[in-house]
Amino acid sequence: MVCADEGAVPKRAGNADGGAGRWIEGSMHVLDEPPLAQHAESGAWVVAAHGAYDMDSIEPLANALATAARRHRKVVLDASGITFADSTLVNLLILTHQSTDLRVAAPAHQLQRILQLTGLDTVLKIGMTVEDAAAC
Numbered sequence: 001m002v003c004a005d006e007g008a009v010p011k012r013a014g015n016a017d018g019g020a021g022r023w024i025e026g027s028m029h030v031l032d033e034p035p036l037a038q039h040a041e042s043g044a045w046v047v048a049a050h051g052a053y054d055m056d057s058i059e060p061l062a063n064a065l066a067t068a069a070r071r072h073r074k075v076v077l078d079a080s081g082i083t084f085a086d087s088t089l090v091n092l093l094i095l096t097h098q099s100t101d102l103r104v105a106a107p108a109h110q111l112q113r114i115l116q117l118t119g120l121d122t123v124l125k126i127g128m129t130v131e132d133a134a135a136c
Helices: 059-071 087-099 109-118 130-135
Strands: 021-023 030-032 037-041 044-053 074-085 101-105 125-127
Touching (some): 037 130, 059 074
16 A cells, blocks of 8 residues: 655755754655854854755755855854865865855864865865964
8 A cells, every 4th residue: 555645755945034944754744954053253154064064965054154254254164063075165165265255163173174185275265273264
């Protein structure tokens, strides 16, 4: 016996305040994730990212950075909460850097390695803390 919605393909949903939907394993339900934390720090606008970023999860961060770049001359990505990143995040960093003075704060080892391999560590200002990144 096949249930009526077993073959249905649900769409990923977002919300108006910048949060993104995420799937509950084995379910047709979507939970809203909280929006990315943002605040001013030493003349810069800080966007705090958390979790894994690839082509399926980059949209909320891309939206937050695009908005920040339009509104602020200096933007700091607090990368201390990023657990995984691939070329999708690298591309986003390059695009954001073209629009504003982008700095990266506290990248974890995996992200530091990506920045080194791509040469972005020589292009972007990177600080050990949000305060360092905002001040440099």
